[in-house]
Amino acid sequence: MQTTQTQYLPRLDHLRFYAAALVVVFHFFHTHQGDMKANNPLLSLVDEGHTGIGLFMVISGYIFTVIAGEDKVLYWPFLRNRLIRIYPLFVFAVLLSLYISTYNDGRNYGAGEFLSWLIPFRSSTVPFSQYFVQLWTIWVEFQFYLVFPFLHRFAQRYGNRYLWALLAFFVLLRLILFINAGSVRFLAYETIFGRMDAFLCGMLLARLVHSPWWKSAPDKGVRSPLHLLIAGAAVIFLLHGFSKIAGFTELNHPIWIIWPTVEGLMWAWFLLAYVHCSWNIPGWLERAIASLGVLSFSMYVMHNFLIAAFNKLIGVIAFTGNPIRDAALTGVLAVIPAVLLLSMASYFLIERPFLSFRGSYLLKNKESSR
Numbered sequence: 001m002q003t004t005q006t007q008y009l010p011r012l013d014h015l016r017f018y019a020a021a022l023v024v025v026f027h028f029f030h031t032h033q034g035d036m037k038a039n040n041p042l043l044s045l046v047d048e049g050h051t052g053i054g055l056f057m058v059i060s061g062y063i064f065t066v067i068a069g070e071d072k073v074l075y076w077p078f079l080r081n082r083l084i085r086i087y088p089l090f091v092f093a094v095l096l097s098l099y100i101s102t103y104n105d106g107r108n109y110g111a112g113e114f115l116s117w118l119i120p121f122r123s124s125t126v127p128f129s130q131y132f133v134q135l136w137t138i139w140v141e142f143q144f145y146l147v148f149p150f151l152h153r154f155a156q157r158y159g160n161r162y163l164w165a166l167l168a169f170f171v172l173l174r175l176i177l178f179i180n181a182g183s184v185r186f187l188a189y190e191t192i193f194g195r196m197d198a199f200l201c202g203m204l205l206a207r208l209v210h211s212p213w214w215k216s217a218p219d220k221g222v223r224s225p226l227h228l229l230i231a232g233a234a235v236i237f238l239l240h241g242f243s244k245i246a247g248f249t250e251l252n253h254p255i256w257i258i259w260p261t262v263e264g265l266m267w268a269w270f271l272l273a274y275v276h277c278s279w280n281i282p283g284w285l286e287r288a289i290a291s292l293g294v295l296s297f298s299m300y301v302m303h304n305f306l307i308a309a310f311n312k313l314i315g316v317i318a319f320t321g322n323p324i325r326d327a328a329l330t331g332v333l334a335v336i337p338a339v340l341l342l343s344m345a346s347y348f349l350i351e352r353p354f355l356s357f358r359g360s361y362l363l364k365n366k367e368s369s370r
Helices: 009-035 041-047 049-068 076-105 111-116 131-160 160-181 185-190 192-211 212-216 225-245 259-275 283-294 296-312 322-353
Strands: none
Touching: 009 041, 009 049, 009 131, 009 283, 009 296, 009 322, 041 049, 041 225, 041 322, 049 131, 049 192, 049 259, 076 131, 076 296, 111 185, 131 160, 131 192, 131 283, 160 185, 160 192, 160 283, 185 192, 185 259, 192 259, 212 322, 225 259, 259 296, 283 296
16 A cells, blocks of 8 residues: 555555455355355355455555554645545546446436536435446545544544544444334445444554554564464454344344444454564565555446456356355456456556645644654
8 A cells, every 4th residue: 555645554455455356256246146144154255245345444544544643634635635546537437337327228417417426425316337336435435534634633632532432423323223214224334324433443443553552562462373363263253143143135134233333343353463463475475465455446446347247258157066156266266357457457547647646645743743
């Protein structure tokens, strides 16, 4: 993850690739198998691969807080940087989606409708084509950008207790909505009122690992490969439990009140174990996975467009003769490489040329530098 503000952290790029890969395989798998509620915990990782979105949100909260440190985040320069980072490809995808939708339903969308989809708040007035239904998360992500400078400042002023209290407040809001309406899944899954939990967990983790206490505390196995193994197992079995209890398609289950918090803490734990693990990944492999992580945003934006074509041309490859395993294996071994090829083109032609326009958005905190 390369930024203009801090040193490069390649393992965060690893995690960004894993997050994108989870979502890619999830969407391909579900076009063929639907909601499985599999008995195999490893298949639950595929069946609930939408959790990659939660991992993306944790990474965002973590890295923004790490970059900011004790400095002040300048609001408009920060938003400008984020616009430059995500909007070129987002605008491209929205425009392509509207043209596709116009062709498919015969309606001529105007400039006002196009612009309404660029505003970072969900709208139901303009349908995305099936190829870009995942773009709703870009709005939620940008809503994080709108509030992060304030969250960072409040955390500096009031400490971590402010972030914990805000996390509890969002759980309370979902509980009240569930009591009122009998369902909270939409709020928990597709809006900032659910996704904020993961972002806050990332912020809290960053503040923990960069605190004076953390630096002075003895290493109690946090860097151990065994810790990473335990954190990875926790991810698999928590997702398996979620799948068995409710799963992605269950709209009215009360687990959606607390699942965003559990998911955020789960991925924050895994991020801690992975980024700080003492296991030395061979240099060539470290660089290779990190280079794939650089493509993660393009992977996320463009993958359904390619999956539709892949399904028409190839479909599920019969690796084993078992349709469930074959759908998962095809997603991992064939669809991800195909998506990566398209993502390389969109990254180098659309995303990367704009990155040089980014600038600094931090103001040195005089008190912290004394």
